[in-house]
Amino acid sequence: MREFWSLVRRDLLLARRQGGAATSVAIFFILTVTLFPLGVGPESALLGRIASGVIWVAALLATMLSLDRVYQSDLEDGSLDVIAMAPMPLELVALAKTLAHWLTTGLLLVVLSPLLGVLMQLDTAAFGPLVLAMALGTPALSLLGSIGAALTVSVRRGGVLLSLLVIPFYIPVLIFGVGAVDAAVDGISARPHLLILGAILLFSLVISPLASAAALRLNLE
């Protein structure tokens, strides 16, 4: 397990040194959401109605933008060979790198989402469910995205291909993430939606390391 945490720490250190990566994801998230009040006008009823969808779609896009750096730079400079030969299964390697990705992107999105809720005139009752749904949904986005990132790791400028691969898998997270917030706005319980998000998270937690490791093995050959 020590090796696992060492790899997470290394990726966090790299993200901090390279700078910009985490910050640009956060700024992209804020700017995308900010475009909507400017685009559709400042009516609070309308904004409040579309708030949940806008915030979730922006979070999906922000996560996707940062996925290509999960494995690609390590493959290009040969680090992935060295990591693949570390005394831990490649599945754990994939999980460690996904965790580092979530800590540098998804966690920021969770923290920022209530602020953007204010901007979008979201009903005050929905703030709790929004943060909870983001906390359950963004790790699933990182996990599912890791599979796409591993599959396209040796494709130059594979960003578009990566999006095509990953978007279909993001749809359930989007539906139930938005559902949780809308339920709270409508005054009914968000609990069923949150439970399903939790189930999606557990499912991707099992599938993602296995699928990512298999894809990485193919790309190391």
Added chain:
Amino acid sequence: MTRATPDDSNKSFHAEDLVCIRGERLVFSGLSFEVGAGTATLLRGPNGAGKSSLLRLVAGLLRPAAGQLRWGSESVDRDREAHRRKVRYVGHLDAIKPVLSVGENLAAWAGIYGGRAADAPVASALDTMGLSGLADLPARFLSAGQRRRLNLARLLLDPGTLWLLDEPTVSLDSDSVNRLEQAIKHHLAAGGSALIATHTDLHLENAAVLALAPARPAIDADA
């Protein structure tokens, strides 16, 4: 040449009838060799003969199309994690992050290798490769030769058993080649072994030579 005693029979590495196919092209076939404890084997052969492929294959990064890799009588496939603990691979790419300092680069690898490497003194590994004054320098300022030495210093953290070196002397000056030779000799004296693809002459006593034939054309359907 040192013969492996029964005690450390699982320290001698065997390859049997290896077949390597890359992109529907037969690179080599029927390749068998042994690297015993305390011995080095130099891989020779023209460009494209499959030296790098063979090293990646032994490292476990490639799967052989056919054939077997064994430690003593134990197949590598039975415990791939134990195999990874024994082999150390240094390939063409330097696996160096330019944003980290020289010391941080090496410390990151030490942590990921865990076990003995996690407690290994990074400073002494840097010293052996002649990088001791550069520990705090960001790695993006290193020259090609210094990058290579930093990558080779990774071997010294936790030497493992079998070193797989792919053209380790590229861009090294003669002084650094000497340091590398010393490091390899030290590793062999401690019971380790090495499989080295190189075009320059490394001065290693009793080193066996494994010559790979030039690559063959595409596989015939009736071959």
